[in-house]
Amino acid sequence: MDVRAAVAHQAGQPLTIETVQLEGPREGEVLVEIKATGICHTDAFTLSGDDPEGLFPAILGHEGAGVVVEVGAGVRSLKPGDHVIPLYVPECRQCNYCTSGKTNLCQAVRETQGAGLMPDGSSRFSLGGKPVLHYMGTSTFANYTVVPEISLAKIREDAPFEKVCYIGCGVTTGIGAVINTAKVEPGANVVVFGLGGIGLNVIQGARLAGADMIVGVDLNESKRALAEKFGMTHFVNPKEVEGDLVPYLVNLTKGGADYSFECIGNVKTMRQALECCHKGWGESIIIGVAGAGQEISTRPFQLVTGRVWRGTAFGGAKGRTQVPQIVDWYMDGKINIDDLITHVMPLDEINTAFDLMHEGKSIRSVVTF
Numbered sequence: 001m002d003v004r005a006a007v008a009h010q011a012g013q014p015l016t017i018e019t020v021q022l023e024g025p026r027e028g029e030v031l032v033e034i035k036a037t038g039i040c041h042t043d044a045f046t047l048s049g050d051d052p053e054g055l056f057p058a059i060l061g062h063e064g065a066g067v068v069v070e071v072g073a074g075v076r077s078l079k080p081g082d083h084v085i086p087l088y089v090p091e092c093r094q095c096n097y098c099t100s101g102k103t104n105l106c107q108a109v110r111e112t113q114g115a116g117l118m119p120d121g122s123s124r125f126s127l128g129g130k131p132v133l134h135y136m137g138t139s140t141f142a143n144y145t146v147v148p149e150i151s152l153a154k155i156r157e158d159a160p161f162e163k164v165c166y167i168g169c170g171v172t173t174g175i176g177a178v179i180n181t182a183k184v185e186p187g188a189n190v191v192v193f194g195l196g197g198i199g200l201n202v203i204q205g206a207r208l209a210g211a212d213m214i215v216g217v218d219l220n221e222s223k224r225a226l227a228e229k230f231g232m233t234h235f236v237n238p239k240e241v242e243g244d245l246v247p248y249l250v251n252l253t254k255g256g257a258d259y260s261f262e263c264i265g266n267v268k269t270m271r272q273a274l275e276c277c278h279k280g281w282g283e284s285i286i287i288g289v290a291g292a293g294q295e296i297s298t299r300p301f302q303l304v305t306g307r308v309w310r311g312t313a314f315g316g317a318k319g320r321t322q323v324p325q326i327v328d329w330y331m332d333g334k335i336n337i338d339d340l341i342t343h344v345m346p347l348d349e350i351n352t353a354f355d356l357m358h359e360g361k362s363i364r365s366v367v368t369f
């Protein structure tokens with residue numbers, strides 16, 4: 001079938017809107033009509049050429065929501081008409097990662113997914129007879145996409161696509177990092193580096209968890225008001241701090257953060273996030289994604305003296321199980337998504353979403369089809 005897609009032909013170039021061909025679902029696969037997709041910083045990161053796994057031409061996008069149109073042979077858990085959120089971290093419930101009880105990082109299709117292919121090693125998308133690659137197993141920058149059954153969370157039918165698509169990455173990543181990964185406890189002091197589409201969800205997660213002090217760190221003053229609305233108690237602009245940021249934050253939190261979260265993707269702020277943690281127990285969670293060749297460093301003494309450095313993907317969430325619950329939280333008014341979706345646009349204007357992100361003018365842009 002013909003589908004409308006934003007194609008990434010080359011690193012560093014804008015996406016082009018084209019009609020591409022999409023084959024139907026094979027065994028264990030599902031054809032989904034995408035109704036809405038968010039644009040995450042990770043899409044921009046891959047498009048920039050900094051992603052070691054970035055491959056072109058590809059159809060990017062990993063924060064979508066839509067409706068099942070057709071299922072391939074052997075698909076049992078979904079049927080046409082079901083509302084779904086595609087998952088870049090699947091949940092097969094059978095691999096030793098899924099059954100370990102220690103991680104959400106299902107590996108059932110990770111190898112082919114990282115190569116831009118479906119689990120059988122081929123692509124369903126093509127243009128002029130040449131394959132176009134999938135991205136993160138989801139490729140939501142197209143009005144139709146094919147996704148493995150294990151990479152789809154079934155959600156309730158009254159949830160608005162243009163809002164809950166954000167649960168496909170940013171919301172779950174931020175809130176999940178607090179609840180699943182850090183397991184922040186009531187009364188904890190939290191420092192959040194980067195108040196964008198992820199960091200603001202860390203802040204609302206910290207408020208849900210009952211954190212006491214929630215410090216937000218960002219170079220962009222315009223993020224302050226929204227962060228306060230979501231629960232930030234103290235704002236720090238590093239440009240306005242005299243001297244080093246780390247002792248400033250340690251002093252502000254009266255000894256250091258119980259938990260810090262890096263939501264930028266900058267290896268310098270990753271170090272600051274670790275080192276602003278409380279001696280003896282502070283834990284720093286890396287969420288931001290850093291480019292090829294970048295490495296983190298610190299004095300080992302920081303770890304010897306009890307600070308813990310951890311990371312999280314998709315907020316540690318097992319998607320088929322937890323995403324429907326997070327949709328319920330939104331529908332019950334327990335979490336706020338609406339105020340974070342600052343821009344909505346048609347697919348034709350998707351490059352504007354990248355511009356707004358780079359200019360620091362949006363939190364989340366959503367494309368509706």
Ligand code: NAD
Pocket residue numbers: 040041042045169170173193194195196197198199217218219220223238263264265266269286287288289290312313314315357360362363
């Ligand atoms: P964003 O662009 O919306 O937000 C980044 C924020 O960081 C902005 O507010 C910006 O002003 C601020 N910032 C930039 N440099 C700074 C600095 N030196 N000091 C302080 N603040 C600074 O991006 P996002 O969509 O929120 O994504 C954030 C990061 O998280 C990206 O690296 C993205 O790739 C990553 N990410 C990771 C996961 C995961 O599962 N681990 C999931 C989603 C996104």
Ligand code: AHE
Pocket residue numbers: 040042043051052053054088089105110169289290313314
């Ligand atoms: N491909 C990159 C890393 C990109 C990355 O870290 N992706 C996160 C999700 S970011 C969502 O916005 C992730 O889930 N990682 C786990 C995984 O298995 O990919 C690289 O550096 O190679």
Ligand code: ZN
Pocket residue numbers: 040041042043062063169170
């Ligand atoms: Zn993302």
